[in-house]
Amino acid sequence: MDSLGSMSVFVQVAETRSFTQAARLLGVSSSAVGKSIARMEQRLGVRLFHRSTRSITLTAEGALFLERSRRILAEVEAAERELTEAAATPRGKLRISLPQVRGLLMPVLTEFMRAYPEIELDVDFSDRMVDVIEEGFDAVVRTGKPEDSRLSARLLGHYRLVLVGSPQYFALHGIPACPAELNHHACLRHKFCATGKLESWPLRHLPGEPEPLLRAPLVSTTIESLKHVVHEGLGIACLPDFMVRESVEQGRLQRVLDDYLEHRGSFWMLWPSSRHASAKLRVFIDHMSARLFPAPRVEPAGDVLPTGIRARTR
Numbered sequence: 001m002d003s004l005g006s007m008s009v010f011v012q013v014a015e016t017r018s019f020t021q022a023a024r025l026l027g028v029s030s031s032a033v034g035k036s037i038a039r040m041e042q043r044l045g046v047r048l049f050h051r052s053t054r055s056i057t058l059t060a061e062g063a064l065f066l067e068r069s070r071r072i073l074a075e076v077e078a079a080e081r082e083l084t085e086a087a088a089t090p091r092g093k094l095r096i097s098l099p100q101v102r103g104l105l106m107p108v109l110t111e112f113m114r115a116y117p118e119i120e121l122d123v124d125f126s127d128r129m130v131d132v133i134e135e136g137f138d139a140v141v142r143t144g145k146p147e148d149s150r151l152s153a154r155l156l157g158h159y160r161l162v163l164v165g166s167p168q169y170f171a172l173h174g175i176p177a178c179p180a181e182l183n184h185h186a187c188l189r190h191k192f193c194a195t196g197k198l199e200s201w202p203l204r205h206l207p208g209e210p211e212p213l214l215r216a217p218l219v220s221t222t223i224e225s226l227k228h229v230v231h232e233g234l235g236i237a238c239l240p241d242f243m244v245r246e247s248v249e250q251g252r253l254q255r256v257l258d259d260y261l262e263h264r265g266s267f268w269m270l271w272p273s274s275r276h277a278s279a280k281l282r283v284f285i286d287h288m289s290a291r292l293f294p295a296p297r298v299e300p301a302g303d304v305l306p307t308g309i310r311a312r313t314r
Contacts, residue, residue: 004076007069009036010048014066017056090279091118097130097140098123099267100222104242105141108291112284119280128194132270138281139271141288146268152277154285156267157293160241161202163261164253168233176236179203179212179260186235187214193221201238202263240265242293267292 012022013033023030041048048062058066098105102125113121124130124137132140133150146153169186176182190199198219205211220226223239230237231252247253269285271277277285 004073006036006040008073009033010040011066011069011073013037013049013056014058014062019056088279089118090116090283092278092280093120093122094138094280094284095122095136096124096284097132097135097137098125099127099141099143100125100224101240101243102224103227104240104292108288111291112287115287116280116283119284127192133272137271139269139284141267141269143265143267145266146270148270150273151270152273154269154289156269156289158264158266159293161238161261161263161265162241162244162258163201163236163238163256164230164244164248165236165256166231166233166252167254169230169235170254170256172233175254175256179205179257180209182212182214182236185215186217188226188229188235188237189214189216189219190223190226190238191219191221199238202261203257204260204262 009022009026012026013019016022016025019033019037020030023033026033037048044061044065046061046065047059048065049056050059109121109123112119129142130137130140132148141156173185174181176185187201191197192199198216201214203212217235218226218229223237223243226237227239227243229235230239231247236256244253244255248255269288271281271285
């Protein structure tokens with residue numbers, strides 16, 4: 001720790017360009033500062049400052065050592081702050097922005113609220129591209145690979161887009177065997193609110209095969225409304241697998257054209273880059289990472305399930 005103390009003295013002198021002013025800020029005598037710098041120079045075997053009667057300036061070696069010293073002291077400060085905050089109860093307001101997939105997010109958020117009652121959530125549900133820093137968000141969840149170098153990021157999980165319809169709909173209109181047969185079906189489409197563009201269905205086409213003309217009796221800016229309509233048997237919708245997994249397992253919806261779909265999406269947590277993420281932000285990031293897409297439970301090999309119960313696969 002004596003080395004860290006000497007390093008702190010060196011940084012203070014380098015920033016003030018004055019032994020006297022550095023001593024005043026540190027609450028010690030000028031001679032103590034001078035002796036500390038002299039001992040450091042002797043130990044390192046280099047001269048850190050050019051001294052004159054009027055001023056002091058850094059040598060080339062001193063400038064290099066200053067950059068490293070600042071980083072080291074910042075890391076020590078961050079470590080001390082993390083230990084202090086770890087002992088404190090996370091509290092305060094978190095301003096977050098989330099995509100409009102409430103069925104996926106709200107159960108995880110309510111779990112978080114019960115676990116951390118002293119944290120207040122200010123939630124903006126929106127699919128628009130927000131400026132995390134300029135708009136003052138503590139964290140956002142978005143799809144797609146993050147590209148803003150000002151932000152830290154953590155992968156939350158992956159999903160796929162799938163085509164689904166109800167058994168009642170397929171009983172009346174038949175099950176499409178290839179993308180071209182979608183021309184004869186009611187296709188419920190999602191439109192991006194910010195741009196007004198229809199979201200493409202990630203269908204794989206054979207060379208020279210034209211894209212199907214998707215007749216859309218409903219276009220909506222929210223995919224949750226499409227989920228409701230597809231359950232009513234009014235068409236086929238392209239929805240995230242996590243949104244329809246339970247309905248598919250229960251037989252209320254049926255997936256089609258899986259072999260023709262090419263899609264893999266991801267959810268990311270983004271927050272302003274900082275050495276000192278607050279306790280409330282850290283627990284939020286950790287909670288969402290653990291709970292939003294939990295790892296599937298793997299049954300031990302050789303286990304026998306009770307009669308009449310089948311293992312479900314996802």
